Amino acid sequence: MAANPRTAARKTAARTQSRPAAEGPEATPVVAQEVEADGHYVTVELAGEEVQILPPTVWRTSWQRLLQQGDLDAFAEKVFHPDDFDFYLELDPTVFDFMTMVENAARLSGESLGKSGGPTPSSRRTRRR
Numbered sequence: 001m002a003a004n005p006r007t008a009a010r011k012t013a014a015r016t017q018s019r020p021a022a023e024g025p026e027a028t029p030v031v032a033q034e035v036e037a038d039g040h041y042v043t044v045e046l047a048g049e050e051v052q053i054l055p056p057t058v059w060r061t062s063w064q065r066l067l068q069q070g071d072l073d074a075f076a077e078k079v080f081h082p083d084d085f086d087f088y089l090e091l092d093p094t095v096f097d098f099m100t101m102v103e104n105a106a107r108l109s110g111e112s113l114g115k116s117g118g119p120t121p122s123s124r125r126t127r128r129r
Helices: 005-016 029-038 061-068 072-079 080-090 094-109
Strands: 040-044 049-055
Touching: 040 094, 049 061, 049 080, 061 072, 072 080, 072 094
Parallel strands: none
Antiparallel strands: 040 049
8 A cells, every 4th residue: 555645754754853852741732733743753651761652643543453452562663763663672561551651642742542422411302392
């Protein structure tokens, strides 16, 4: 399958960028949008070490399926900075450490990975009399 030229350009640009330092526990919406637009990686902690991953706002649905199915290595290969993927394999983190890292990446990018509760039910009756 051919890569999307826009995505390929964004990934290439992201690889050539210097690693941006994450500031504070949570990014503002403006910073989160800039991160997504520029294709930067976010710096998160994994098993006590800093690594770079793509922000959740740019994850493909197929990548998220890998995460949901528990194929963490395949998921990591997609979202980790190429320089950090081998480091991830060396770290051999626990599932808890990995999921904590994913949640922190979501928080830094201003996104939530939790399931949507859906709309709240209306207090009005819907049946007409």
